[in-house]
Amino acid sequence: GAVVSQHPSRVICKSGTSVKIECRSLDFQATTMFWYRQFPKKSLMLMATSNEGSKATYEQGVEKDKFLINHASLTLSTLTVTSAHPEDSSFYICSARDTRRGSGANVLTFGAGSRLTVL
Amino acid sequence: QKEVEQNSGPLSVPEGAIASLNCTYSDRVSQSFFWYRQYSGKSPELIMSIYSNGDKEDGRFTAQLNKASQYVSLLIRDSQPSDSATYLCAVNAKYSGGGADGLTFGKGTHLIIQP
Numbered sequence: 001g002a003v004v005s006q007h008p009s010r011v012i013c014k015s016g017t018s019v020k021i022e023c024r025s026l027d028f029q030a031t032t033m034f035w036y037r038q039f040p041k042k043s044l045m046l047m048a049t050s051n052e053g054s055k056a057t058y059e060q061g062v063e064k065d066k067f068l069i070n071h072a073s074l075t076l077s078t079l080t081v082t083s084a085h086p087e088d089s090s091f092y093i094c095s096a097r098d099t100r101r102g103s104g105a106n107v108l109t110f111g112a113g114s115r116l117t118v119l
Numbered sequence: 120q121k122e123v124e125q126n127s128g129p130l131s132v133p134e135g136a137i138a139s140l141n142c143t144y145s146d147r148v149s150q151s152f153f154w155y156r157q158y159s160g161k162s163p164e165l166i167m168s169i170y171s172n173g174d175k176e177d178g179r180f181t182a183q184l185n186k187a188s189q190y191v192s193l194l195i196r197d198s199q200p201s202d203s204a205t206y207l208c209a210v211n212a213k214y215s216g217g218g219a220d221g222l223t224f225g226k227g228t229h230l231i232i233q234p
Contacts, residue, residue: 006162034221043207044163046221093162095221107153108222110162 002028002098006111013084014119021079021114023050023094029074030096034108035067038091050077084118091115122146123210125225133233138195140228142208145189152184153209153222154193163207167193198232205229 003026013019023033031052036044048069049057056069066088068080077096081088092115095108122145132138140154151170155163167182169175169191175182181194191210195202209222 036221043226044224046223049221091160107165107168110164113162115160 002096002109004094004096004109004111006094006114008114009112010115010117012117012119015085016083018080018082019084019116021081021092021094021116023077023079023096023111025075025096025098025109028096028098030077030098031074033071033077033094033096035069035077035079036093036095038093038113044093047079050079052077081116084116086118089116089118123208123223123225125206125208125228127226128229129231130228131231131233132198134198134200136198138198138202138230138232140193140195140206140208140230142191142193142225143189144191144208144210144223146210146223147189149186149189149210151211152182152191153211154180154182154191155207155209155224157205157207157227159205166206195230200232200234203230203232 005024005026007022011019033050035047037047038044046059047062050069050071052071052074058064066082071077091113093113094111098109124143153168154166156166157163167180169182169184172184172186179196183192205227207227208225211222
């Protein structure tokens with residue numbers, strides 16, 4: 001089955017520093033990956049769509065200069081939280097569409113998530 | 120604006136009974152519907168997908184879709200304590216691969232199976 005690897009699973013950083021989160025599709029190629037954020041007891045909120053070889057598409061209200069997304073290859077997307085602040089503390093989850101799981105179907109496979117704590 | 124509504128619960132069901140989870144959505148052009156299970160501190164895992172009106176069964180799980188009523192549900196038969204989790208309903212407006220939109224998720228229903 002499709003596997004999406006996300007690293008690190010947990011990170012603690014000081015306010016003002018930057019943190020990079022990696023998302024890899026291990027056994028399939030993903031031209032598109034998605035980054036979600038989930039606050040405690042809240043639903044997943046789509047932050048941005050990561051497009052291989054081009055700029056990411058950000059959802060309304062998400063600061064593109066703060067959440068830098070790079071999708072340099074068909075198997076890797078990175079999210080960098082720049083100048084992190086305590087309010088950025090959240091559970092960040094990436095996902096990718098494995099089109100092998102059904103022609104035309106938008107079936108997403110999720111990474112294990114990265115819990116960011118900004119002190 | 121796409122919205123997906125779920126009762127947050129908790130929904131408490133005795134072991135062995137049928138758990139019924141409900142979801143409504145506002146975007147009439149929605150075509151793809153998914154149920155994900157999420158354990159605390161973990162990422163969601165796909166349980167069921169459904170695209171056509173009616174019922175779809177997979178083991179102990181049955182997804183039901185009614186596009187006219189903009190309603191999708193998930194039934195879990197013979198509920199087990201290991202089914203205790205938050206169940207997320209997710210909707211996407213585009214069925215074909217032409218669009219790359221991410222899913223819109225409901226807030227999830229917290230299900231508790233009592234031994």
